[in-house]
Amino acid sequence: MSHPLPPPACPAHARTTGLLPLAEAVGSADPRGTYRRLREQWGSVAKIELEPGVPAWLVMGYRELLTITRQEQVYSRDARNWRDLNDGVVSPRSGLLPMMAWRANVIGADGPEHRRLRQPLDDGVARIDQRRTRRQVETMCAKLIEEFSARGSADLVNEYATIVPMLSIASLFGLDSGEGHELLQALIALFGSADDSQLGNRNFEEILADTLRARRAEPRDDLTTALLGHPNLRDEAEHLQSMVVMISAGNETVTAWISHTLRLMLTDPRFAARMHGGRLGVDDALDEALWRDPPMNNMPARYALRDTELGGQHIRRGDVLILGIAAANDDPAVRSETGEVEPGNRAHLAFSSGAHVCPAQVPARLITRTAVNTVLNLLPDMRLAVPAENVTWRPSPWTRVPVSLPVEFSARYTTAIGPDRKTPH
Template identity: 90%
Template sequence: MSHPLPPATCPAHGLTTGLLPLAEAVGSKDPQGAYRRLREQWGSVAKVELEPGVPAWLVMGYRELLTITRQEQVYSRDARNWRDLDDGVVSPDSGLLPMMAWRANVIGADGPEHRRLRQPLDDGVARIDQRRTRRQVEAMCAKLIGEFSGRGHADLVNEYATIIPMLSLASLFGLDSGEGRELLRALIALFGSADDSQVGNRHFEEILADTLRARRDEPKDDLTTALLRHPNLRDEAEHLQSMVVMISAGNETVTAWISHTLRLMLTDPRFAARMHGGRLGVDDALDEALWRDPPMNNMPARYALSDTELGGQQIRRGDVLILGIGAANDDPAVRSATGGVEPGNRAHLAFSSGAHVCPAQVPARLITRTAVNTVLHLLPDMRLSIPAEDVAWRPSPWTRVPVSLPVDFSAQYGAVAEAGAGTSQ
């Protein structure tokens, strides 16, 4: 049965906009259902609301999404082209700005400038020692599991999936675990795009700026030092923003990827049976999770450089377009008739497409695969301790991360977990 979309109300003017608030779709129990109803109403490109009074186009068509990511001469990544921001529709205090405002980094650039700023990220990822990183991540995972395994219960989001990516990334950049956890708290606020978003953003950048200053005085064999030495980066601001992009984008998305894969294991008997029965390898399981619930459910943003048409909608110069990755993966034009995902199919758009495709797909998969493998090996009888339908979601128009995944398991596995670090060669 189809349910009508709820109208949105702008408190400042008391007007009913009739547009779906994007955060409501991301945080709903059935985001695909919300996107399908939007598709029925609008087609492949739908008008939504980012916050009260701030509209955007949500691009839900697979082909349309490829169009806007591959035609930067029409759809820019530079938020200085956002008309509603220039006209004051978006408040200077808006929680959207830490995610959407222009910064002097690779995300906000097009063309040659983008390629200049992208190269340090690609070079940084290429220098990662994957075998050493896998061993380090595995040891971190086993240590965390060892801390709670004796209890017989845990929260796999807040005690595991949220912590592993940040500690892994912090280690690559030469930060200790305490600094990594501090960064994590700031990032959760930033990605929420709520009232504390700008405070979280400032604190996040302060920690990274301190790390950069320390590496200037004492270089180390880490990604922070590599960025400081890269010839493409011209000044302190570009060093800082390169770190911001690599850590913020990597942490939140990997947290979501780990969480979704474990959630499917705990709530979808078919998915779990295929994994336990050997019919679905871990990498295939990871890709199925990306198809069904991509970490960035919606990704900001592109800005129209001229009046144009997309998916039957008239797009005006300065309009903002959001990459509806979750909806595009469910586009009837690419979805199988059964709704299932063929093993090995990596045509999903979870890493975006075009010039701005994610540069860190390999380390992201490495961290996620290791985290999933380790917890499945050390806690083989874990089970969700709440009904699957009671899983709630962190508020955000962008990322879809469970508030918690409480599980029970046999406490006898505690001794195994504590001894599990470094068992793989």
């Protein structure tokens, strides 16, 4: 017998539609339990609601998710095929649009056009000097920790995990610290898909457009200049949208990845014991975090190009399908009976699959590994300052990022980040 779904965020509307709001699932205390109840009710493909009156299919089956990511001739990435958007069901002021509306970039393209726009991203990632980047990120992490170490307490989300990826990625594109913080606030709004989402998107693009103009006038050795000179990009809009993709996708997801790995260390005694005991290396811990709570719990989107069938559901032309990555990672078809993740298993779908698989897995892992390693080394006795059940989540139908992660530790007055520094004590 199926368990009841959690009470909806908008009871009156939910009684009419009977559909679970997706943001409620992501923000619940137990999203895995919510997805399992949806699976009991619907099977591997469930009808959910993106916002009041806007339905979608949530693809929760591992096999079905691979199907829609690998068959672009049936399931397009181009949002101009979204029937409810074309028919006016989705408001032009909808907070969904910054994440879901079509843009002239690699995310919204299929086939040869996608490959043309993907190449500059792959080439840009290949340019990154991993050794230099690791050193820069390590120094940045140590400096952030130094700022709060004397207090004996910190918020590892807002004082650390949200700052590290943005400043790291911003520096690769030649942006300074102040611009990085501005981008961060804009992106938090964008990924929230709420009333301020479109404003956040405009602010985000304005900062990047200013950076592009500055690099045209004065080229530098950074990724912004590299994109400007790439032969595959034809105009200003494509330069801008390439930056949008690389910075937005890299920041929010790495923030979530750092946060979840540290949260597991602080709240799961089995996970922490395996790490401290040397039975689980840092990279294995990072992958277990991706299995258990992927940064993009749900990823928009694919649009059906014709009537078809998926997971026993009739999919109509123009329907929108959401990649239920967290649910697919928990699919009984691939999940062990015990639920434990075998070290070295990277068959999770946290980076998606198919032609649109994440192009920046290597630098994302580098930044996350360095951030996790540094805080564990410099604050070895840190502990969560609130009960684990009190950790709450930023509102979003897509990403699952803690609102805060307050910790306490032995106060330290200096950190070893340079030759003139004293050893931590």
